[in-house]
Amino acid sequence: MNTRNSLQKLTAVAFAAIGVVGIAANDALAQELVKTEKISSNSNVYQPAFNPKDGFVYVSAAHGQGNTGKVYKIDAKTLQTVDSIAVPESAPMGIGISVNTQTLYTTNSRSGIVTAINLKTGEQTHITTGNEGQAPREIRVDEKRNLVYASSVRGGGLWVIDAKTNKFVKFYGDLGGAITGHYIDEKNNVIYATAMRDNEVVVVDGATGKVLKKFAAHGERPTNVHHDTKNKRLYVANQATENITVLDAETGELIKAIPTGKGALGVNHDPKRGKIYVANRHGRTVNVIDDKSLEVIKTFEIGALPNTVAINHKTGDVYVTNKQAVSERGENAPEPVPAPNADSISLIKL
Template structure:
């Protein structure tokens, strides 16, 4: 184990043993699951994003098969739905935002397109890749270069979209088997992507799409990844091994594997307050992890299937989307347990 991180962990435990109340401990005990509110009926919510310019939370909703999908505009304080944007040609799943251009980007793995929604005008632009079989999953935006990246599971790569023109530019292919999640290190123009089919993290040159290196995720079915710029660490959510693996972003060395709830999926980080948030879809919980001690300091029971996490980095408010339970795969799969808080959004505050 990295001695630097071991030292940090020891210090945190030593302070606690001596009864010294640090900032991390105070904020952990103060954090509360304030409320959970339903979003529409059979909305099939997926992902939230917080828009710091207008102060609203936007949530993608794919709807039922064959129905019109929507993006919902949510009051960040009350969690009430104040408006919705119908997307008739798509079923919004992954969602991202360019704060620079005030444009939402929604992926649709059913039809294989990315829809750009101009928040000022409502204009929608449907973007297609240069070949079939490259359906997009997750959106990340490089604000410094006005580029949008969409991961492609079946295509094994990344879309590159111009955020100013909303035109498809190119596809970074042959990155790995089942590229599910990714994160952009804007400062160094590097993209970290999870190759779920190979249990690896792929390090990609943002300028060329060249694979710089690959290393083990140290977990099974790595689905999403977040880069901690200050510590140059990666937080990788592994569904099958039900944990978060913390890796050195330069070497791929395992710093720590942190047990979470069942089906660890969504991961986000609040560096200002030193908190990592994990949405455990099948465990129906959200874990809060201290980013110094790398210990779970709080677990919230949601009552639905938490999927993804968004953060208002100014206030520290955390927003979690919760999906409906579905039947597991397999001939003898049991009936899904009802989820009373399904198709909803939860607010966690300090």
């Protein structure tokens, strides 16, 4: 008899016997960290984005100081770098892809621009707002309306960009203190954004930029948020309190605070398989959370600083970018612990 299958069956029986609800034992056992591959030495990787149209993973890399960097094109199966796109006028940090137009967008908080890259021709368009909304961070694309939103940390708001023309349209300002992450409910044209300085989640009308309501994040330094359309929940990654807070998306009521790891930063959700993924940058781990029981069912040790999670929603494959340890600020700050798997990307599979 297959030992692994026997173990899975025994574990499933054990879960049922103790009354654990919502944990898929087989999935928890089968899911594994398949590989971690270095992208490029001192590349200073930031975020991944999976492109369902061409099947590649694209990774932003800011290359240390200055305003230079690259976007790396990664084979989704082998994690080998197959190409790179130099971005001489912008150090790419945030990243997002318009599947409709096959345009990749990167943010650069150093120079305060968003760069649009045509994935077919390689043509680059650098987008600015003028004086509004400096330090863009996170990219989200509304495919239904062909709009791109970039969160602005210093400006406390959101850029709105036309995905067809790659022109800046308007800036939604005065949303909150340090708008870091955001997520779009395309069906209702509502944007959920994290105001890190205020420890709040801001609910924004996508059509007007009007603040509809604000919720307590129920955690400190909320940095990223994901909206679960099916369960009408928000998953908020809180760096300082090292947890994911699950909120009712309508009322903001706290459903549960889930302990994760140090520096909970990136959060993503696979609704088809019922999994929430959390990248804990300072904890050097990735958590897998069951979206029914809201319990951590698996933790992967990465050996570097996990930053952001991307998902191939067709296969369930998960991609995590891993950063290098950096020196902390302050006269008595400790030296950084080396990260052997830094400047890399990891693949987690079922």
